[in-house]
Amino acid sequence: MSETIGFIGLGNMGHPMAINLLKAGYNLRVYNRDISKTQDLVVAGAKRGVRPRDAVEHGGIVITVVANDEALEAVTSGNDGLLAHLGPGGVHLSMSTVSPATARKMQQLHEQQDCFYVAAPVFGRPEAAAARQLWIAVAGKAEAKQRVHRILNVLGQGVFDFGEEAANANVVKISANFMLASAMETMGEAFTLGEKNGIDRTKMYEMFTQTLFACPAYQTYGKRIAEKNFEPVGFNMQLGLKDINLVLDSAKAAQSPMPFASQLSNRLLAGIARGRGERDWSELTRGISDDAGIE
Amino acid sequence: MSETIGFIGLGNMGHPMAINLLKAGYNLRVYNRDISKTQDLVVAGAKRGVRPRDAVEHGGIVITVVANDEALEAVTSGNDGLLAHLGPGGVHLSMSTVSPATARKMQQLHEQQDCFYVAAPVFGRPEAAAARQLWIAVAGKAEAKQRVHRILNVLGQGVFDFGEEAANANVVKISANFMLASAMETMGEAFTLGEKNGIDRTKMYEMFTQTLFACPAYQTYGKRIAEKNFEPVGFNMQLGLKDINLVLDSAKAAQSPMPFASQLSNRLLAGIARGRGERDWSELTRGISDDAGIE
Numbered sequence: 001m002s003e004t005i006g007f008i009g010l011g012n013m014g015h016p017m018a019i020n021l022l023k024a025g026y027n028l029r030v031y032n033r034d035i036s037k038t039q040d041l042v043v044a045g046a047k048r049g050v051r052p053r054d055a056v057e058h059g060g061i062v063i064t065v066v067a068n069d070e071a072l073e074a075v076t077s078g079n080d081g082l083l084a085h086l087g088p089g090g091v092h093l094s095m096s097t098v099s100p101a102t103a104r105k106m107q108q109l110h111e112q113q114d115c116f117y118v119a120a121p122v123f124g125r126p127e128a129a130a131a132r133q134l135w136i137a138v139a140g141k142a143e144a145k146q147r148v149h150r151i152l153n154v155l156g157q158g159v160f161d162f163g164e165e166a167a168n169a170n171v172v173k174i175s176a177n178f179m180l181a182s183a184m185e186t187m188g189e190a191f192t193l194g195e196k197n198g199i200d201r202t203k204m205y206e207m208f209t210q211t212l213f214a215c216p217a218y219q220t221y222g223k224r225i226a227e228k229n230f231e232p233v234g235f236n237m238q239l240g241l242k243d244i245n246l247v248l249d250s251a252k253a254a255q256s257p258m259p260f261a262s263q264l265s266n267r268l269l270a271g272i273a274r275g276r277g278e279r280d281w282s283e284l285t286r287g288i289s290d291d292a293g294i295e
Numbered sequence: 296m297s298e299t300i301g302f303i304g305l306g307n308m309g310h311p312m313a314i315n316l317l318k319a320g321y322n323l324r325v326y327n328r329d330i331s332k333t334q335d336l337v338v339a340g341a342k343r344g345v346r347p348r349d350a351v352e353h354g355g356i357v358i359t360v361v362a363n364d365e366a367l368e369a370v371t372s373g374n375d376g377l378l379a380h381l382g383p384g385g386v387h388l389s390m391s392t393v394s395p396a397t398a399r400k401m402q403q404l405h406e407q408q409d410c411f412y413v414a415a416p417v418f419g420r421p422e423a424a425a426a427r428q429l430w431i432a433v434a435g436k437a438e439a440k441q442r443v444h445r446i447l448n449v450l451g452q453g454v455f456d457f458g459e460e461a462a463n464a465n466v467v468k469i470s471a472n473f474m475l476a477s478a479m480e481t482m483g484e485a486f487t488l489g490e491k492n493g494i495d496r497t498k499m500y501e502m503f504t505q506t507l508f509a510c511p512a513y514q515t516y517g518k519r520i521a522e523k524n525f526e527p528v529g530f531n532m533q534l535g536l537k538d539i540n541l542v543l544d545s546a547k548a549a550q551s552p553m554p555f556a557s558q559l560s561n562r563l564l565a566g567i568a569r570g571r572g573e574r575d576w577s578e579l580t581r582g583i584s585d586d587a588g589i590e
Contacts, residue, residue, distance in 0.1 A: 100492065123506060123507065135506045135507075158505070158506065160501070160502040161498075162494060162498060163493075163494070163495075165492075165493065167492070168489075168492060168493065168494050171489055171494060172489065172494065172502065175485040175488060175489060175499065176503065176507060178481075178484070178485060179481050179482070179508065182477070182481040182555075183478075183481070185554075185555055186477040186481075187474070189473070189553040189554075189555055190470040190471075190474055192551050192553075193466065193470060193542070193545060193546055193549060193551045193553065194463075194466055194470060196549035196550065196551045197395065197462070197466045197545070197549055198458075198460065198463065199458070199463050199466060199467065200457075203455065203456075203457060204467060204470065206455070207430070207432060207467065208471065208474065211453065211511070212418065212430075212471060212474070212475065212510065212512040213474065213478075213510050213512055214511070215507065215509045215510035215513065216507050216509070217507040217508055218510065247488070250488060250492070254488060254491035254492055254587075255491065255587060255588060256487050256488045257583075257586045257587060258487075258488065259480075259484075259558050260480055260481055260484055260555065260558065261484060263554050263555065263558065267554075288552075291552045292549075292550060292552060
């Protein structure tokens with residue numbers, strides 16, 4: 001196993017993913033805007049580029065894990081961008097959470113250059129990335145998915161295929177974030193009703209997450225919400241609002257009303273207005289306590 | 296084991312529960328408004344009463360599993376009611392889903408007669424009742440809970456204690472129903488967004504219920520919602536609306552705003568207005584498809 005792949009974006013998520021690829025025997029060419037984050041990877045054998053395009057081998061595979069749509073466009077387009085150097089048959093494996101609209105545009109841009117854009121956004125926190133416990137939704141042309149198949153299995157514990165339209169994987173990803181936020185609001189409302197009736201929130205949490213709702217989404221976030229302990233910050237409220245608004249944009253474009261998503265957008269916006277934008281997004285449930293006149 | 300206990304209410308839930316108590320060696324005195332439902336129990340050794348009070352032994356234990364608050368009041372109060380005959384030290388184990396307000400009133404009434412009211416609403420469908428797979432939330436005076444401890448363990452697979460205020464168990468129960476309806480609305484919105492983007496609803500269902508939402512609530516209802524196949528009817532939309540409105544009544548009394556619950560009340564009401572009141576409550580998600588202009 002000595003295939004060389006490019007890796008762009010070495011933040012909280014990208015860095016442990018790159019490490020896992022090195023461990024699996026891949027040669028890496030890495031690029032990150034903040035060069036300090038490439039240090040240990042270079043020590044471990046990765047080559048470092050000074051521009052995004054330096055991470056790319058002609059006709060090869062390049063992975064991007066960046067913060068948002070703008071960052072994806074910045075590393076992809078222009079003279080220094082990866083697309084300028086990817087060439088026919090090359091595969092851009094885009095693992096960031098971006099909007100379906102951006103994914104659609106990216107897929108077209110890549111096809112115009114006879115290369116492939118595969119969307120493969122991941123589900124899981126940095127610890128899950130490090131432990132190769134990510135879940136991955138993938139969508140793109142079949143032959144390109146075939147080429148990245150082993151890479152995805154190195155990075156995650158399960159891969160779900162959503163067809164050839166890259167954007168569909170992003171619809172699934174933002175839908176998952178909507179479903180998480182919705183579960184949080186639901187628990188927040190239920191626990192607060194209990195609390196105002198004199199019931200211990202953590203007892204409700206225990207019953208629900210051992211029975212009907214015995215799953216990671218409820219267990220992980222429910223504990224924070226029951227205990228009103230929102231540390232440490234995993235994914236902040238600003239980012240949460242961004243994703244819920246991607247859902248609403250997509251819903252508007254598709255003409256698919258989503259009243260829960262609308263409520264969540266307002267809930268997160270209120271949290272940000274109250275100065276909680278940098279706090280974990282599970283703290284959106286503090287707005288429920290606020291509205292109920294309690295701490 | 297030859298203790299005699301009373302059992303009132305032999306509907307879809309009560310009947311299999313009574314059977315399980317007989318199998319566990321209890322002697323039963325049963326009462327049901329529709330006498331035909333007592334037939335096989337009498338064959339199996341139960342004694343049948345013609346009035347609710349006939350099911351009660353002085354100072355004994357009597358279980359009620361009835362449809363709603365009115366039915367509970369009907370079998371409890373008046374000359375023919377169980378309370379007239381329960382006597383000091385007797386325990387009324389009330390396993391129906393009723394309002395916290397009714398539970399509060401019942402507990403007071405029983406205490407005035409020196410007997411006990413224990414609320415123990417159950418979680419699960421009739422199949423779960425038959426298989427002794429119910430989950431039970433219990434609340435009431437400690438000595439009374441102690442007396443019914445073994446009975447609850449015969450009927451369910453797990454018992455969660457919510458203290459001495461009987462009404463609290465009912466708050467937990469209606470909160471669970473709110474959380475179920477909320478999970479349904481959430482999946483309906485997400486799957487419909489996917490569908491309008493050309494994604495297979497069942498693929499979204501599969502990914503979510505194998506990963507973040509791998510729990511009974513999402514797996515059971517999600518399959519129906521993804522496939523838009525709402526048969527058979529387990530719990531209908533009329534009953535769903537009744538429970539969500541109990542949540543909203545309780546939320547109003549406790550001054551605890553619940554925007555998701557408000558949305559669900561309107562969603563269910565719209566479903567009933569469209570003639571779906573007798574259909575399974577998971578069909579509330581058809582309203583999401585309606586609003587998106589699809590089947």
